[in-house]
Amino acid sequence: MDPQSQDAPQPEQVAAFFQKHRTGLVTLVFTDLVDSTALLQKLGDQAGTTFLRQRREIIRDKLKAIPEGEEIETAGDSFLLVFA
Numbered sequence: 001m002d003p004q005s006q007d008a009p010q011p012e013q014v015a016a017f018f019q020k021h022r023t024g025l026v027t028l029v030f031t032d033l034v035d036s037t038a039l040l041q042k043l044g045d046q047a048g049t050t051f052l053r054q055r056r057e058i059i060r061d062k063l064k065a066i067p068e069g070e071e072i073e074t075a076g077d078s079f080l081l082v083f084a
Helices: 011-021 036-043 045-064
Strands: 027-031 069-075 078-083
Antiparallel strands (some): 069 078
């Protein structure tokens, strides 16, 4: 299942994170590309899709290096990440 297709974080994802990390303090990170609609229109369909895919790959690759961090949700060009 493509994480981008999720409508909202699933409660079991959040519960699993807290069980795994056992912390009362977390940091939430929301990402968003400023003027992404204009950028994607300028790039065109194929290049825009490639750009978003590569961006997601980079973020997910960097996130793998941080054991206390997890991706909770994606939507369009945005990410919701949580860190213990």
